[in-house]
Amino acid sequence: MSAAHQSNPDRPHPDRPHPDRWIKVRPEGLYVEPGGFYIDPVRPVERAVVTHGHSDHARPGNRHVLATPGTLAIMRQRMGAGVGGSLQPLEYGEGLNIGGVAVRLVPAGHVLGSAQVVLEHAGSRVVVSGDYKRRPDRTCAPFEPVPCDVFVTEATFGLPVFRHPPDLGEVGKLLHSMALFPERSHVVGVYALGKCQRLITLLRAAGYDRPIWLHGALEPLCRLYGEWGVELGELRPATVAAKEDLKGALVLAPPAAVADRWARRLADPVVAVASGWMRVRQRARQRGVELPLVISDHADWDELCRTLEDVGAPEVWVTHGREEALVHYATSRGIRARALALIGFEDEDLEGGPEKAGEGEAP
Incomplete structure (x- = not known):
């Protein structure tokens, strides 16, 4: 057993209610x-705490919504009037008491505004990670490990085969291809x-x-x-551009658009997709991807394992993804672990999922 999981005086007393007594899995989600x-x-x-703005986590129609200001801005932009009833912003690190549960949000490093939910009640601390990654990202606040008694984690890439290469190396592949084929458009899903x-x-x-x-x-x-201070440089609309203007250009589009009629306006395009799933070559071939770029907004296997060590939780609950392998790894490290098998959360870039048309998630 690692030192992080040895006796800890801050852990809940045996006489205090275990977190599974006050956190329940229901058809609606984690309650x-x-x-x-x-x-x-x-x-x-009636009441929802939302970790981030991807459409498998932020859904319309809740009467009261609590989230970071960044997530609420994303939800307003994407959902309009359907975003929900009252919207309550909570900045990173601010505390709030809801029915005797102390709640605060800390960065998850996934996308703009993404947060982990830190819950403290009856002498226990539970951290619900939402989706997260551990790599530097100029577009959002970095993941913050929070020591806890129970860590609730995703496992989208929870298999040892998923070890994401360095991001700048993948971008270098794209730039190298553009230099090799300067007359061709490059379209990236x-x-x-x-x-x-x-x-x-x-x-x-x-x-x-x-x-x-x-x-x-x-x-x-x-x-x-x-508007939130992320500098992106000069961007131009490709939808109304002349075909000649896009010759040799770099074009970004939703993954579904790179294979449909929309892409025909491009000059002999090199088709690329940026996704953690591009590690699976068969998936790339099936989608007609000439240039797979392994770039993900989720933690890979090593990062998932490191996070369990960093938070030092004696117990781990896995919400969605490749639960079995991560549960097995945690158990081998002396950590109690189980899969919650929550429904309704899609894997990154899953064909046919809610993000298919580009309106939602994407690793």
């Missing part, structure tokens, strides 16, 4: 019973929220200062990121 609220509910509820803006900032960090052309579905959230 915090004494506070009367759900975290990332998959159905409309990215999701509207998070991946699009992150890829742009990675390109800028690598020295690419030319205009980047955007499919119309990507423009609104890029504008919002700009």
Whole structure:
């Protein structure tokens, strides 16, 4: 057993109620019973705490919504009037008591505004991670490990085969291809929220200062990121551009658009997709991807394992993804672990999922 999981005086006393007595899995999602609220509910509820703006976590129709200001801005932009009833912002690190449960939000490093939910009740601390990554990202606040008694984690890439390569190396592959084929357009499939803006900032960090052309579905959230201080450089609308203007250009589009009629306006395009799933070559071939870019907004296997060590929780609950492997790893480290098997959360870039048209998640 690692030192992080040895006896800890801050752990709940045996006479205090275990967190599974006051946090329940219901059809609507993860329910915090004494506070009367759900975290990332998959159905409309009275009170919701939302970790981030991707559409499998932030859904319309809740009567009361608590989230970071960044997440609420994203929800307003994407859902309009359907965003919900009352919207309550909570800044990172601020505390709030809801029905005897102390609640605060800390950065998750996933996308703009993404948060982990820290819950303290009856002598125990539970951290619900939402989706997260551990790599530097200029578009959002970095993940903050919080020591806790129970850590509730995703496991989208919870298999040892998923070890994401360095981000700038993948961007270098794209820039190298553009240099090799200067007469061809390069179209990269990215999701509207998070991946699009992150890829742009990675390109800028690598020295690419030319205009980047955007499919119309990507423009609104890029504008919002700009309003929140994320510098993206010169962006141009690709939807109304002449074919000649796009010759040799870099174009970003939702993954579904790179294979449909929309892409025919491009000059002999090199088709790329930026996703953690591009590690699976068969998936890339099935989608007709010539240039797979392994860039993800989720933690890979090593990062998931490191996070369990960093938070030092003696117990781990896995919400969605490849639960079995992470549960097995945690158990081998002396950590109690179980899968919650929550429904309604999609894997990154899952074909046919809610993000298919580019309106939602994307790793």
